[in-house]
Amino acid sequence: MRHAGDREKMVKIRFAPSPTGFLHIGGARTCLFNWLYAQKMNGKFVLRIEDTDLERSKKEYLEEILESVKWLGMDWDEITYQSQRFDLYREYAQKLIKENKAYKKEGAIFFKYEFTEVSINDLIRGEIVFKELPKEEEVIIKGDNTPAYNFSCCIDDALSQITHVIRGEDHISNTPKQILMYKALGFEIPQFAHLPLILAPGGGRLSKRFGATSVREYKEEGYLSEAIVNYLLLLGWSPGNNQEIIALKEAKEVFDIKDVHKTGAAFSLDKLDWVNSEYIKNKEIGELTSLVKNYLKKDDFLPLGTKTDYLEKVVGLFKERITKFSDLISWAHFCFYNDFKYSDDTGDILKKDLSKETRVLIERMSAIDEFNKEAIEKEFRAAATNCGLKARDLVHPVRVALTGRRIGPGLFETMEVLGKERVLERLERLINHWKKEEG
């Protein structure tokens, strides 16, 4: 409730990626917390593209970043590009020169820090006091006439009236420098909040050495955006109540920047996998199928003309046992192709020649009209019993015949999904296998 006396400015937040690489998992979380705060405060969310490094900034990175932000479920009210505002930064640099706060030197423009003690009131960490600065001057306009980070950052934050700067902990040491620039420029100083860093599994910096670091790579591995968001939310923040699974729209309601941790959090693929499998299990089958279809299309994995309702059955077969969509490529291969070989580790299962018993099974299976798992199970067990076998003695070799593997989904469900024709075909192939082994 807003009172007449409140002079509070509308909250305005920014996420400021640099298009010199794909959206990093850490950047994604920074974006998430910024977005969440804006949502919670009913404020505006600005995307500011920090493309001042003309050499390293690439259009493809920019596009990927925007795509990833959207994919994760976020949107923005405004987008600005620093590369379009170079004149502005130069103007302010000139102003500082006139006021004797900056000077030209070695082809660049330097800002002179008027250092006293600088104190930051961090929303997460409380007061941070800097008693010393490592330098006395800072480049604000580089030799090539482009602005340096700390300078363009201040000017944009001030001019676009950013009220809260929420960024990674690695920026803490930039903050006193920026505060001094704000002061020199006569700008109002925003609120700051420094997020803990995401650490590599062993601790230390999250780098390429530890596997995927960009959102895009996780997408390509077949992680759901909701799962990535959920997992990232759990890194440095908790909704409380022992809750682990939380959707973005729910987090929006309960998020409070003050609850964010101060400690760096190690990234755990195991936990991400678990969160992802939770989302897969709980997702409505139709939606899941369309996501899977879209995912598998990319690698041309699905044979042309695969029907959606067939794919849906396959997805139903596997949704309880995969952690990410890419698992399907090896596990569900047999659902789409007939040309698979029996895996090397199935030797013990196929050792005993059960041609006769398989023949009996074929008879029973072909006699079924409604080829569903109940009927299949009934006939299957009857066949085994008739041959004096335990069901499991027939189950294992048949699974190998149908899937090529010793492990997989429930056999009767698998048979129903494959359909009578393919089941019979593959059973014949099993008999042939034994024939060859003998000869």
Place this chain on the structure above:
RNA sequence: GACCCCAUCGUCUAGCCCGGUUAGGACAUCGCCCUUUCACGGCGACAGCGCCGGUUCAAAUCCGGCUGGGGUCGCCA
């Protein structure tokens, strides 16, 4: 090295602000149950307040020091 940040199971965390808990949950690991395999699911086990002082009847919780980890010190952002 200088400046700054941080510290609860192996990992992510609840608890800390407003001292009194068998320090709770999740992932991972291990065991049992379910079962046609693998999973899922269910049940259970393992495992933690970095150390030393201080304040207090009482400290994970408040204070100080130490140790340990992290970040920054670019005409990168």
